[in-house]
Amino acid sequence: MKNMANLIGGGLALLFCAFASVASSHAATVLYFDGFESNPNTWSGVTQVPNGTDGVPSASGSFHGSPSLNAFTQLGGYNFGAGGGVPTAFQDYSTSLDIYLDVGGSGWTNGTRFDYTSAINDSDGNHVRDFAFNAGFYDDATGPGSANTDRFIIGTSNNTGPNEDPKAKSNPIAIEMTGWYTFRHTFYESGGSLNVDLAVLDSSDVVLGSWMLTSGAPSDPIGDFGGNRYGWFPGTTPGASNLFIDNSQLTLAAAVPEPASLAFCALVAIGMVVGEKRRRRQKEAS
Known part of the structure; x- marks a missing residue:
């Protein structure tokens, strides 16, 4: 009966550890979300429009x-x-926004940024x-994508403005199909510094392009970083007024299991292995 109790207790402990591990790996927390279903919304300079406006379905x-x-x-x-909190310590987080890119839409001329x-x-x-x-x-012959085809070209940098030519950026991508695309920033600590992964995803969450930017200064x-400041379409690039947006979000990354919890789970596993070997020796001796 004692062995059975130990097995049950150990099994419950391992079940707890497994549950805690799965929960921690999936427990990302959405801290902010605006799908523009209410008016006013949380954006300054954004007008709520109904599904189907100008032939565009909501994301x-x-x-x-x-x-x-x-x-x-x-x-x-x-x-x-x-x-x-301010002051506050950095935690890994991500921001994302769905942007509707209308490849054949009106208002776009070659070089509109x-x-x-x-x-x-x-x-x-x-x-x-x-x-x-x-x-x-x-719609010209230079840059990525099909030559002389209507398309959006996207790159990344630490700067905004009319001089930030996406064709001149590292590994720019071309988007040639009209639709909703998710523009995502992931801020995370790596080796004691800040890294930021930028990615563009299609409506099926397939990554079309990704880039990693460092904090920009060694x-x-x-420890010098806190949390988000803003999401922004700078007015120096007026093409933003021809866009539609949806599903603005900020997500706090999942917490990593506490070292003490990991140590406890390891001890439980070791204890069960040692106990099983002891029971086998006692059975062979009898």
Whole structure:
């Protein structure tokens, strides 16, 4: 009976460890979300429009947003991605926004540009740096994609403005099909520094292009960073006014299991192995 109790107790402990591991790996927390289903919304300079406006279906729900120049959001509040406190310590987080790219739409001429950037604060809530998608509409023969075909070309950098030519960026991509695309920033600590992965995904969550940007300065240790500052379409690139947006989101990354919890789970596993060997020896001796 004692052995049976030990087995049950050990099994329950391992079940707890397995559950804790799965929960921690999937427990990313959405801290902020705006699908533009309510009006007013959390963006400055964005008008709520119903599904089907100008022939554009909402990415989800019954409404989406139409931005003007300099449209921006605080993504729930400055430093929200680090827990909302100022001063506050950095935590891994991501921001994302769905943007409708109309390859054959009106208002786009060759070279029309737009930028979308997600910026980060320092631990005291002051602006540090932008991480930008640099994009433009092209129908000429140069750059990635099919020559002389209507398409958007997208690259990335730490800057915005009319001089940030996406064709000149590292590994630009071309998008030749009209539809909704997710523009995602993932902020995370690596080797004591800040890294930011930028990615463009299609409506099936297939990654079409990805780029990794560092903090931009070797003297920027992770302890100098806090949380998000804003998502922003700078007014220096007026193509933003020809876009539609939906599903603005900020997500706090899943917590890594506590070292003490990992040690406990390891001890449980070792104890069960040792106990099983002991029971086998006792059975062979009898």
